[in-house]
């Protein structure tokens with residue numbers, strides 16, 4: 122009860138500050154739209170897809186997972202600014218739940234990601250993408266879990282390194298191979314065996330496959346439950362670890 | 373109200389390839405009574421902030437114990453948090469929020485309901501003369517206004533004890549004087565106030581009791597008056613013409629109340645005495661008897677800097 126209330130309090134505050142920043146709202150909404158409008162025309166020929174709709178079924182889930190990963194991974198920068206302003210220290214002297222300090226922030230990131238995801242999906246519908254609502258909701262769940270994990274990890278790392286100069290290269294080094302080896306932008310169907318083998322160790326690769334299966338209407342596919350399980354476990358681990366950083370962080 | 377026994381903390385920091393250990397706080401014993409303004413005086417790096425952060429549950433001590441407002445720091449940090457307020461040295465407000473929002477949020481972090489939090493925020497804004505700026509973003513405030521918001525945040529839940537880390541650093545003399553009034557008001561409202569400072573005059577004028585800290589240790593503790601009396605007694609400066617000085621020195625040398633006598637080059641005497649107030653009339657009488665005219669007489673009380681000097685061998689102004 123107290124925990125839910127504390128989480129809501131932090132979530133409200135963070136959301137309010139986010140909405141107050143017009144630049145963020147602009148970037149957050151228009152960036153994905155640009156991807157869709159400027160990248161999409163290249164898709165059909167590039168993916169060798171029979172129709173535009175088929176190309177979207179492959180590209181849109183990848184784009185959404187990409188947004189979930191990056192939307193989360195770079196949230197740590199905001200936290201470092203808060204750390205520097207003394208806001209975190211001030212929160213940590215109150216009896217507020219440490220998990221709530223993390224979760225309130227991460228949930229804000231999840232919600233803002235989902236808003237982006239809905240906008241993209243609606244736009245893609247205009248381009249003849251068709252997906253069942255139940256499948257779509259499960260795909261959103263997957264995205265929410267990914268964003269929860271990456272944002273929690275980003276917050277945890279931010280509390281550990283405490284400086285933008287250390288956080289930026291760290292996040293880039295993590296993000297780049299993860300991105301290249303997950304088949305996010307282009308599926309790895311035609312990748313050579315060794316590349317496939319590496320990708321099998323990349324949890325995001327499983328998440329992308331699962332999301333693609335959902336967009337393809339293939340609810341029964343093993344990839345769906347595998348992707349969901351892997352992201353759920355990783356999200357839980359990320360949240361627990363990051364909340365512990367909130368509990369013990371030394372300036 | 374606060375009792376600490378052997379509180380210790382060291383930090384490991386890496387400089388290049390070497391790891392160095394800094395013993396920031398090495399065994400601090402303190403007792404702070406209810407309703408007093410207790411001051412922690414010391415130079416940069418003395419360990420004041422580190423001690424405060426331990427008492428405020430922000431970092432875990434390496435050793436030692438503390439009881440704060442009846443709660444045990446190690447066994448029940450959550451209860452300690454409920455009973456204290458803490459205002460960090462480096463600020464604690466967010467540029468893009470308003471003072472009112474910050475106050476309401478902070479009250480709610482203590483579990484206070486929304487309506488009550490709003491009432492408290494309004495009351496605090498008024499008490500700290502912030503109503504006029506209450507709904508402006510914090511980044512538009514002056515240093516003094518912002519410091520007042522931060523202190524208001526620290527006491528929004530009416531704690532028994534509030535820790536203020538250098539509440540007046542960076543303020544102009546007028547804002548400092550105002551801040552002192554605010555702090556005295558907190559004590560009047562029944563709060564115990566624990567402040568850190570490296571201003572001698574602040575420790576002297578504002579604090580009921582002080583502890584002088586240097587290099588992670590408390591080197592002296594007591595009321596400012598006690599501490600100053602403890603070291604050297606008073607100095608009486610007697611202003612005389614150059615010609616009259618030797619005669620006066622002869623007359624006063626060997627008087628029982630004079631511990632030590634020095635002659636100034638430009639004329640005049642420095643008399644070291646136990647108690648200036650009783651020595652001065654006797655000096656006046658003695659010089660009168662000797663038929664000497666004096667130009668001035670001045671009582672110089674030792675400052676806290678003199679205390680610091682005798683305890684550490686350095687002047688606080690230099691360090």
Ligand SMILES: Nc1ncnc2c1ncn2[C@@H]1O[C@H](COP(=O)(O)OP(=O)(O)OP(=O)(O)O)[C@@H](O)[C@H]1O
Pocket residue numbers: 371372383384385394395396414415416417418419420421422423461570
């Ligand atoms: N997180 C930390 N890591 C490493 N060393 C630290 C850390 N925090 C403090 N120190 C060191 O501990 C010592 C005491 O620092 P502290 O901040 O307590 O001093 P202070 O008395 O508050 O000084 P000031 O008047 O400058 O605020 C310093 O030598 C400082 O460098």
Ligand SMILES: [Mg+2]
Pocket residue numbers: 420421422461537
């Ligand atoms: Mg300090």
